Amino acid sequence: MINDIIGYLDFIDVSSFNYSHKNNQDELMFSNVKFQSLSNPIELLNSCDIAIVGVPEGRNSKGEFTSLAPNQIRKDLYGLYVPNKINIIDFGNIKQGKTVKATYVALTE
Numbered sequence: 001m002i003n004d005i006i007g008y009l010d011f012i013d014v015s016s017f018n019y020s021h022k023n024n025q026d027e028l029m030f031s032n033v034k035f036q037s038l039s040n041p042i043e044l045l046n047s048c049d050i051a052i053v054g055v056p057e058g059r060n061s062k063g064e065f066t067s068l069a070p071n072q073i074r075k076d077l078y079g080l081y082v083p084n085k086i087n088i089i090d091f092g093n094i095k096q097g098k099t100v101k102a103t104y105v106a107l108t109e
Contacts, residue, residue: 008106009053011037011092012074019079029086030078036091049086054093057103067096 014035019028033052036042054070070093097103 005091005109006038006041008094008109009036009092010095011035012071012090016071017075017078022079024081027081027083028078029080029082029088032082032086033078033088033090036089042089042091047087048089050088052088052090053107055103055107056093057096057100059100 012035017030019025019030022028025031034040034042034048052074054074056067056070058064058066058069074090094103094106097106
């Protein structure tokens with residue numbers, strides 16, 4: 001399945017997350033995330049509790065920085081503490097298509 005959609009995705013640069021200033025890092029949501037990449041293909045959707053796909057599309061928005069939202073949301077979300085183990089897969093962001101409609105088609109796929 002993932003081989004069918006891998007061309008639609010831009011993977012997340014895990015090094016952009018830095019939570020070294022936080023205590024109990026093993027309790028952060030970040031420690032529960034498996035990140036999709038070419039070197040780390042994740043096939044088992046049924047093994048996760050939450051699957052995340054960002055859509056950095058802002059061409060139909062009035063917000064100037066809407067396309068930056070997925071990565072900012074990740075930064076804030078993954079820095080939260082979670083009391084229980086959650087299995088999360090982050091597939092990355094849908095690549096922006098030549099048109100807004102093309103991006104929506106990629107997301108639908």
